[in-house]
Structures are given as structure tokens and as C-alpha cells.
Amino acid sequence: MANTIYIEYDFTVSPLQPASDILIAELGEAGFESFVENETGVLAYVQKDEWSEKCMDFIAILKNPEFTFEYKVREIEQENWNATWERNFSPIQVGDQCVVRAPFHEKPEVAYDIVIEPKMSFGTGHHETTHMMLQFVLEHDFKEKTVLDMGSGTGVLAILAAMKGAKKVDAIDIDNWCYLNAKENVERNGVGQVSVFEGDAQLLGGTAYDIILANINRNILLEDIPKYVQNLAPNGILFVSGFYKDDISIISEKCKACGLKFEKNLQRNDWVAVKYVF
Template identity: 70%
Template sequence: MQNNNYIEYTFTVNPLQPATDILIAQLGEVGFESFVETEVGALAYIKKEDWSEDMLSSIQILSNPKFDIDYEVVEIEQENWNATWEQNFNPIQVGDACVVRAPFHEKPEVTYDIVIEPKMSFGTGHHETTYMMMQHILNHDFTGKSVLDMGSGTGVLAILAAMKGAAPVEAIDIDNWCYLNAMENVERNHHPEIKVYEGDATLLEGKKYDIIIANINRNILLDDIPTYAKCLNKNGVLFLSGFYTEDMSTISERCSRFNLEYESNIENNNWVAVKYRILP
């Protein structure tokens, strides 16, 4: 019988930044799939079946003398996730028009009220990359545009795009828990027209979109940029995030090789979210 339990790491980080962001990025590269930033550091989660006792040995920041990072490890049942995130999840306001909140939070007076239960999924708006991608969406015209949210996590970016008038909208994530959670959140926000799929870029064969949103780590983006370019309609737009400011030149060089031109970017705590457009 498959063990659906998770391993929870509680990290205490001093000083908090940029160490916490670097730690989360490095943990993500070795397989940790979900994070909750706290006042003293971060919580990190990985499925027990994917975990090994020595997997932190490659996390370089843990041996960096500039930072003091301690951690504790416990095993938790998947069903106990709600109690964990409920203690740490606060509403996120993006500009004047958008709030991301949990069902138990008071309903705000905003244009775009997004209600999610993130469970084990990434993408609550708390992390800089999700927040910046939401800023891009709020600043761009999505009316009548076909949209793909790649690496959709909770589905929050797909939901915001749909709220802004995008149609059709598709969301894809390789993780089964993210896939199930995104479907729940799509239903919770009354956007059943959003189609959610479990998988990776191989699902994109033969598909076309006006806008592609991809908030994934640097290496996956570098691999998948050719596919994104192929899937964009004429004058299509690609929003990318999940990497650091110093990686932007590498990402942009890769994009330019596939006819994608840089237009603009947003930066926050050394993270960056970039807008590209396919050339005619």
C-alpha cells in the first residue's frame, strides 16, 4: 500500500533573507514540492516515498558560514496539512484589485476575490514569483485570450486569468496532489471552464495559446521554452518566473533563440518575472 505521508522540515534561518529564498530554491531542485514561509524561516515538505535521510547533503546554503540555519524533521499524515497551513496562511493582497485568501477569511471588497485551499500545492501568492506573476496578469489584457498555466500548483494564476476574461484556460501540473488541488480550487471559485490536466510539456503537442504562464524552476523552463514558443499564436505572450534576477540573461538568451523577444520584467527580493512576446 502506498504511503501518502509527508516529511516536514521546519527551518529556522538567520538572517532571513536572502537565505530563505535561496534555501527554498535549492530544496525545490532536489525534490521538495511545497513550502510555507514563516516569521523565522520556512516549512518544507516532501513525500515520504521521495525522501531519503541524506538528501540535504547537496543543499549548499546549509554549509554557508554567512547564514545560521537549523531544522527539525517530522513525519506528518497528508490529511493533517490543513491544520499546518491554516496556522500560517494569511490573505495576500495584490495591488488594489486582487486578494488571495482561504475560505475562513473574511470576504474583501475587491474586483478579484480568489479563494484557495493550497494543501500540498505551490502557488498561494505568498512567494514572490507567484505574486509577481499575478501583477503581470493584472496589468495585461486577458479578455478572450486562450491561456495556459504551466506548472499551475494551486491553479491561482489560471483562476485570475479566467476572472480577467480569458477563455479557454488550461492548467497543467506534473504533481498529482497539485492537479487534484487545482481542480478543487477551480470549482471553489466557480470557473469550471478551466480545464486542469496532470502531466508535463509533452501534453502540449499540437496545442496553441495566446498567452502562456509558466512559474517553474530555471532548468525546466530552459528545457521547455522551445515548446512554449511553438505553442504560441501570432503575437502571443509568454510570462516566465521561478528564477533569480541573475538567471534572466540565460533565460532571455534561450527565448531569443526561439523568436521570443523580451518586453518587460518585475523584480522582488532577487526573484524576477519576465514578459516575452513571440516575433512575427
Template identity: 60%
Template structure:
């Protein structure tokens, strides 16, 4: 991986909210794979081989009259990445029960303590969608349930699922860096029941009691039939990676597949939904 070069975009945003959330979502659709929120905006990263000169043309918020957004960008050698995360990655505690921290942070006195070396992967718990997925896992019974973490990023949700008693667990991500990072984090947290797989929805071979999919609206809708076909009877499906305004489209697709809406979580206009099969 040492030869991979990333392009880093440094966005200054005013006012910050909800512009930062919208910007991250639109950059995600454009192909950016990792984000760090900063005091005055957000830093976004994309592999140089995925970058092209007009990549920001479809990022509509940059043309909005409601927000002032400026940016600079540069090439970043991957060897600089750990230092970048150590500068920006602060530990979090979700609902007083689950801490997500880096190896260089002190241990928390919480029921669940997860150590993540995020590197270039999305899913440290800081983003609203990951935070809500952690809340779902904390609130629901995972003991002896088979689980799929689709779009696993750092593997944090799969790791928490195992800590909650789930087994076996598959964690899938199409991005090679996320795949490698999840392998590292699974080992770092001494997990024994997680199989990490590199691929997209076509890599799903098993059936599960619980499927967690924190991706984005378009991918979720595209792959819904696959998720449903791999969900056991009376299984639970947790979805996130989209906004409040996207709920009608998501619900329509889910109801088409006879899924029953159960619960909604909301955080800064991002939402996470629970459905039952």
C-alpha cells in the same frame, strides 16, 4: 490520497533574507514541493516516497558561512495538513486589485477575490514568483485570450486569468496533488473555462495566445522550445521561478527562439519576465 505520508523539515534561518528565498529555491531543485515561510525560517515538505537520506547534500546554502541554518524533520500524516495551512496561511492583496484568501477568511472588497484551499500545492500568492505573475495578469489584456498555466500548483493564476476574461484555459501540473487541488479550486471559484491536466510539457496539445510558466530555471530552459511551438503569433509568454542572476541564461534561450523581451518585474531578488512572440 489518504495513504500519502509527507516529511516535514523545519528550518530556522538567521538572518532571514535573502537566505529563505535561496533555501526555498535550492530545496525546490532537490525535490521538495511545498513551503511555508515562518517567523524564524521556513517549513518544507516532500512526499516520503520521494525522500532519501542524502537529500540535503546538494543544498549549498546549508554550508554557507553567511547564514546560520538549523533544522529538524518528522513524518507528517496528510490528515494534519489542513490544520497546518490554517495556522500559517494569511490572506494577501496584490496591487489593491486581487485578493487571494482561504475559505476561512472574510471576503475582500477587491475587484478580484480568489478563494484557495492550498493543501500541499505551491501557489498561494505569498511567494514572490506567484505574486509577480498575478501582477502581470492584472496589467495585461486577457479578454478572450487562450491561456496555458504551466505548473499551475493551486490553479490560482488560471483562475485569475478566467476572471480577467480569458478562455479557454488549460492548467497543467505534473504533481498529482496539485492536479487534484487545482480541480477543487477551479470548482470552488465557479470557473467554467479551465481544463486541468495532469502531466509535464509533453501534455501540452493546444496552441495559446498566452503562456504562463512559473516553475524553475532548469525546467523553463529545458521546455522552452515546446512553449514557443505552442505560442500563437504575437502571443505573450510570462516566466518566473528564478533569480535576477538567472536572467542572462533565460534571455539567451528565449532570444534563440526569436522571442522579444518586453518587461521585467522583481521582488526580493526573484524575477518575472514577459516576452512576446
């Protein structure tokens, strides 16, 4: 596959929060695929073919007088992504059991050591939504469970579910680069019970899953929750994230209409992850 050209936006943000979170959410809606948060702001990436010089005109947070934004723009090829990643990535520790790290980091003494190379894929654990979903996986019993990871990105949630004893994990992402990257990360972590697929909820057939993980965005969740529920086994559990605290009510209404009930939510800054059960 030929190298895709990406446009990198290097944002300096002041104050950092909640401006960085809102910026990432709005850029995601505008087609940006990957983000790296650092001490001064956010690096954001969009495919050049999907990019317009006027795209920043539609990012509302940039016009908010409560925050200051500056940014630089440059082209970057996928083959240079790992160098960018290494400059900006530090290991992520989730509780005292799990670390998400790159191969060049020292091996930690934890129960679940996840090694990934992101290669333009979302889901390293830096972002609040991924971190909270990892927390949920750590809290729950996955032994001998069948699991679906929708919008799998790097595959980090699927990998942790497998490490926790899931007997079958299907990871699905619509982005080709995420699909390829998740396959690499699954092999790197030796979790053979994880199968990776390229596509969206239309791929879901008659498989019944004990647990479904979906870290996407609000609009996709609202559209696809009925499809997820059709694929939940009796007494199944749905974990969702990718939206703000204020969106819990509308997500819960959709889940309730599909026969699910709210059980618990986690929160980091304004982002939430929520557990629903039959």
C-alpha cells in the same frame, strides 16, 4: 487515493533574506514540493518515499557561514495539511485589485477574490514568483484570450486569468496532488472555462494560446521554452518565473533563439518574472 506521508522540515533562518529564498530554491531542486514562509523561516515538505536522512548534506546554503539555520523534522500526512496551512497562512494582497485567501478568511472588497485550499500544492502567492506572476496577470488584458498555465500548482494563476475574462484556460501540472487540488480550487472559484490536466509539456498538442504562463524552475524552462513557443499564437505572450535575476540572460537567450524578445521584468528580492513577446 491513500494518504501520502510527507516529511516536514521546520527551518529557523537568520537573517531571513536572502537565505530563505535560496533555501527554498535548493530544496525545490532536491525534490521538496511545498513551502510555507513564516516569521522565523520556512516549512518545507517532501514525500517520504522521495526522502533520505542525508538529503540536507546536498543543500549548499546550509553551509554558508553568513547565515544560521536550525531545523526540526517530523512526519505529516496529507490529511493534516490544512491544519498546518491554517496555522501559517495569512491572506495575500496583490496591488489593490486581488486577494488570495483561504475559505476561513473574511471576504475582502476587491475586484478579484481568489479562494484556495493548497493541500500540499505550490502557488499560494506568498512566494515572490507567484506574487509577481499574479502582478503580470493583473496588468495584462486577458479578455477573450486562450491561456496556458504550466506548472499550475494550486491553479491560482489560471483562476485569475479566467476571472479577468479569458475564454479558455488550460492548467497543467506534473504532480498528482497539484492536479487534484487545482481542480478543487477551480470549482471553488466558479471558473468553468479552466480545464486542469496532469502531466508536463508533452501534453501540448496543436492548441495555439494567446498567453502562456510558466512559473516553474530555470532548468525546466530552458528545456520547455521551445515547446511553449510552438504553441504560442501569432503576437502571443510568454510570462515566465521561477528563477533569479542573474538567470535572465540565459532565459532570454533561449527565448531569442525561439523568436521571442524581452519586453519587461518584475523583481522581488532576487527573484524575477519576465514578459517575452513575438
